Amino acid sequence: MAEPLLSIRDLHTHFDTKAGIVKAVNGVSFDVAPGEILGLVGESGSGKSITGFSILGLIQQPGRIVGGSIRFAGEELVGAETTRLRQLRGRDIAMIFQDPMMTLNPVLRIDTQIVEAILAHENVGRAVALGRARDALAKVGIPSPEERLKAYPHQFSGGMRQRVAIAIALLHRPRLIICDEPTTALDVTIQAQIIHEMRLLCQEQGTALIWITHDLAVVDSLADRLCVMYAGRIVEQGPAGAVIAEPAHPYTRGLIDSIPSRNSRGARLKQIPGMAPSPLALPAGCPFRPRCSYADDACLNEPSSIGVGAGRDARCVHPLVARVPA
């Protein structure tokens, strides 16, 4: 692989709570190449969103990054100055959230918000900025952008609001966009429109994407590579097609089997028994052990990452595909 745009090594993000330390992100490592679409998949509480927030330095008290390294274009972001992070945020790395109502200020017009975002990083006149704002809205497919600039967020539908959020994220042609469940709140027809346009826009600008989602079907139709997270760890990663077709980790297998599909009609779904463990009381060894049908005594020791094919690895003692030394 060429020089990665983003390189995360052994990232640990912990939250100090009254009940104990929650290890939300517990030793995560992955790379994102320039222009690559990486799907970060996991269920609620797996740490996928916290990983995204950690990259942008958006972890707030009582959370903190306790260890590891996040290198963006060769620059270390863990422990970087707040002023430096502010320069990067929005210009080089942008983020799109699940609920665009959260990103947009409800009492400011759209033009005010977009112009503010432009002026935060560039020294241009207000008229120029307004023109760029209009172009940005037009690019994400908002009809009559000139008029819509004067509207408030509540006057947009959910899909349109998400387009505004995407327009703002794309303003400075960032090299990396982190999308946290950007289409989860949207209807299928609108989801298809957004995915379609995001992919075109990113291809055009060579932007890399980290697409955080719980929906394997969405990343399967979108991502180049896939990271599956469970209890704060990446349990499997590799090229999306290979991982979906032939998962190596029993958890990934279980997730895929849990999705109702054309072939499962009328039959019982193969369910994963039990539920995700509390992050305060993770079982010793492999965190998936209590729900795994392959688990034995060997799983009592924390499994390390092993190679299971070209560009693939899994954290499992009993991988479902043959081991290939990396």
Add this chain to the structure above:
Amino acid sequence: MTAAMHARSTADVTPIVEVRAISKRFTRKPDLAERIAGALGARVDLRTVHAVDDVDLAILPGEVVGLVGESGCGKSTLGRMIAGILPKSGGEFFHEGVESAAWTPLQRHAAVLAVQMIFQDPMSSLNPRKKVRDIIGEAAVVHGMTSRAAQGDYVADLMRKVGLDPAYMRRYPHQFSGGQRQRIGIARALAVKPRFLVCDEAVAALDVSIQAQVLNLFMDLRQEFNLTYLFISHDLGVVEHLSDRVAIMYLGRIVEMAPTEALYAAPNHPYTKALLEEVPRIGAGKRTFAPVRGEIPSPVAPPPGCHFHPRCPFAMDRCKTVRPVLRAIGSGRWSACHLNDAT
């Protein structure tokens, strides 16, 4: 077409619930200024939302009907009317072949208990200040399914059936996970021995692995209690997995209805086609979407004629003026599209 449907349903079995030309309109209440203006003879324009617009649907005993549509299409409103928790604005509602206006008090009681509802968000549909024992058992005691003394055993039995440990009977809803709360909601619905469950996005808020567990539970309960379901969802994969028959709604109307296999194999209505093409499917690999343009129009001012015509790639002049009726296009298949008129 109402007559045709009626003939079909009476020929076979009496539907457990049937609605004919049912509608629901929501009108904003006039504020003080508007009431004064109205009293003085001015014309006050109160906008009406046609959430459900002349819908016919018959649900036969033992079947699972999926009701699919995007947000704002009226699927939840229709489900709530069928569950009897939202009064209708027009049309007829039959339970076991008897229209609601003709119900005797006894029939009304039976009709209300026979249909129970399961909601999307179990946290907002379970009283946070009540113990699980009371949440599940209260209605059963009130309706005489069990006595106050035997409530504990009755609830324990139900909890085991939905896969909960009866030892947790004295806990409060917040002490459970999302999947467990949904199981409490299911046990509560089952407590009054219903024949028909309306599930409104019942698995939408759950993680995939938990969703699979709850879907399996629904299928097991169907066997055990001989239940009928109306399964309301925006998730086409879930509906395909569970349903015998699927109805697709768009802006207050049913646009297509067909047995599940037939619908997914060969959708007839352009909207159904668009929906099915845009569902991301696992195992399909990377692909490009060819999204349908535009968004669902506002139900306050729906487009005239066919509601889908502004987004439809096949729209003709007639679609802009004439409302297409739901017509039979094959065995058990119905579609409301002018494209079928020629054939």
